[in-house]
Amino acid sequence: HEKWSGGGYPDGLEGEAIPMQARIVAIADTFDAMTTNRPYQKAMEINYVVDKIRSFANTRFDPKVVEAFANAVKRGDIVIDEQVRGAA
Numbered sequence: 001h002e003k004w005s006g007g008g009y010p011d012g013l014e015g016e017a018i019p020m021q022a023r024i025v026a027i028a029d030t031f032d033a034m035t036t037n038r039p040y041q042k043a044m045e046i047n048y049v050v051d052k053i054r055s056f057a058n059t060r061f062d063p064k065v066v067e068a069f070a071n072a073v074k075r076g077d078i079v080i081d082e083q084v085r086g087a088a
Helices: 020-035 046-055 063-075
Strands: none
Touching: 020 046, 020 063, 046 063
């Protein structure tokens, strides 16, 4: 829950001080939350999710990791499996 621009928790880290694994997991967790059905919201379309994650580059997320994620989606390396997504 550390934010690229600071102000996150538990340690208030920012930028390069945030371990790379945590930077990657932050985006993966957001992607999962937005692309699966939840009791409080329906799964969102992948293009919308990528755009939303991109909008958080430089504030919540490392812009380099965001770009790597967006490129992986564009290449087809990251897809939404309808079975995992859950029935509406």
